[in-house]
Amino acid sequence: MPTRTQIFQVSTLYGAATLAAALDAGQFGPPADSRRILLVCNNAPVPETAAGPDALLGYDRIAARFDSVISWNETIRPYHPGAWGPRADDVVLWQRALRLAWGLGEEPVELALESIQVDPARALAAIFSESALHVYADGLMSYGPTRTRLPQSMGCRIRRVLHLDLVPGLKPMLLSEFDVETELVPEDAFRKVLGEIAASADGDRQLAGAVAQAPTAVLLGQYLAALDILTVEEEEALHIRMLHGAARAGHTRVLFKPHPTAPVRYSDALERAAAEAGVRLVTLDTPLLAETLFERCAPTLVVGCFSTAMLTAAVYYGIPVARVGTGLVLDRIAPYENSNRVPLTIVDHYVPDLERHGGGEVPALPGTAPATLGPLVRTVGYCMQSELHPELRDEAESWLRERLDDSTRRYFKRQRLGKLSLPGGSTPGAAARLRSTVRRTRSTLRV
Structure with missing residues (x-):
């Protein structure tokens, strides 16, 4: 019989894949020792109009590893997951309510959380105030400092920071003010999970059509306008710069993976630019991880601004990557303590600039982080x-x-x-x- 409950909070499929790899590697103990709950959060500004992690292809493979799945959005409705936290006087009542609603009884609870410094992770840590906390990193932000000061009472409960080795040789700063140990999720375990997710997309017609075009380069959109970093027009121009850079490097078949919340006009403008440049462009807006494209299309170049998927392509698939537009975004991003600043800095310093490469020259594959x-x-x-x-x-x-x-x-x-x-x-x-x-x-x- 399980002696404890482990609650795993996720808001992205990439983060869920990281947790699944950690589970497969035994980093949360034997399955028989714990009841495991997957707590799904949709943190989009308007969750009702945006796909959450449970809407992406491959989610079912991840969910199968857990004993039950619960929606945090439904639990706290009508509040927004990113804007609600319990009042200090109410945390005891909230824990009692959640234990009753989720059938937890009086057994010990452990939490695996992302972005501990903000809600919903911070709200959960406050509600289960005596629980051990495990923080996992969903991307490059773990290499930067904690966004805000955490209470000492919360920091001392954090056991470790689980993260992927996206920049070999670089150690995360996240939660280092509490001397929290970092722990790598094994590369082979994560690669296996990505393979499972890609396999679940085999029957998707749009993906099959994109694969049939045999694209050699993949362009990654991030929708920086949604973060008020660039204007819609500037981000549209950024995607066109990516296309032109790929064309100069000799790529005539290109696939564009827009951000799920990007406007349709991005694809329209890019298609016009591709036609003028003599490039065959495929736009894929199927709800899937960019890593599925790396698995299925086997491109020889991945281009982006500062997307985590760029480093995943390099580290886990051995695909050369290149950046476009990091200088512009570094100039615009505000305030200075914005958590995206460190991912931007890493990619700008570590990944080759596509626009500095001449025709036919392929950017080198990033290796171990340079000493600088x-x-x-x-x-x-x-x-x-x-x-x-x-x-x-x-x-x-x-x-x-x-x-x-x-x-x-x-x-x-x-x-x-x-x-x-x-x-x-x-x-x-x-x-x-x-x-x-x-x-x-x-x-x-x-x-």
């Missing part, structure tokens, strides 16, 4: 969350003093460096600190 990447990521991470990582200040000062130049300036903002009294800042640090002290003193005197 770790110090750069830690310096950017310090500038993002200096209060969480005061131990990194000396390294950040040294790096900026020695390495900040025209080629690295795009990773930093002068105002941010000035605010932190770091080399390269636009505002004298001492003066900024003095003004802050004066304001605090005036406020104290008023009281």
